[in-house]
Amino acid sequence: MVGLNLWFLVGLVWLTAPALLLNLLRFDGYRSKGAGMNLLLRFVRFFTHRVLVLMIRLLIEISRLLLPLLLRVIRWIFSLMRFSLTAAVNNPRQFSERLASEWTRQLLTLGVSRDYLNQLYSLCRFLAVSMIVLGWVVTTLFTVAIFRVVFGIFT
Numbered sequence: 001m002v003g004l005n006l007w008f009l010v011g012l013v014w015l016t017a018p019a020l021l022l023n024l025l026r027f028d029g030y031r032s033k034g035a036g037m038n039l040l041l042r043f044v045r046f047f048t049h050r051v052l053v054l055m056i057r058l059l060i061e062i063s064r065l066l067l068p069l070l071l072r073v074i075r076w077i078f079s080l081m082r083f084s085l086t087a088a089v090n091n092p093r094q095f096s097e098r099l100a101s102e103w104t105r106q107l108l109t110l111g112v113s114r115d116y117l118n119q120l121y122s123l124c125r126f127l128a129v130s131m132i133v134l135g136w137v138v139t140t141l142f143t144v145a146i147f148r149v150v151f152g153i154f155t
Contacts, residue, residue: 077138084135092132100125 087095103124104117112120147153 080131080135081139081142084132084139087132087135096125096128096132099128103128
């Protein structure tokens with residue numbers, strides 16, 4: 001909302017500043033019309049240059065701040081894809097059970113009570129299967145995006 005208001009004000013200044021300058025230049029008696037127009041065009045060029053420089057600096061700062069997060073998300077997405085493809089090659093049911101048993105063993109070594117062993121195993125198995133399915137969904141979306149870009153399919 002704040003961005004829209006800012007752009008509205010920039011647009012308003014952009015549209016009204018030349019008219020105001022023309023009105024000021026119209027009453028200037030010692031300048032010719034060509035000099036006034038030259039001054040107006042120099043102002044418009046200066047203003048446009050400053051706005052573009054400001055937008056580029058803002059874009060650079062935003063990308064600099066968001067780059068670590070973006071790289072982390074990309075790494076997680078590729079990890080999910082690798083995880084699901086590994087499960088597809090090694091029988092998803094056995095892979096999820098083996099992964100759930102490893103995670104349960106790790107939780108037990110960290111000091112979780114053995115009273116809830118069945119619930120822990122069920123939770124770990126649910127999480128493993130969920131990660132595999134989510135990886136398949138991400139891989140499918142990634143593949144469809146590649147097909148759309150390369151072949152123009154699914155448009």
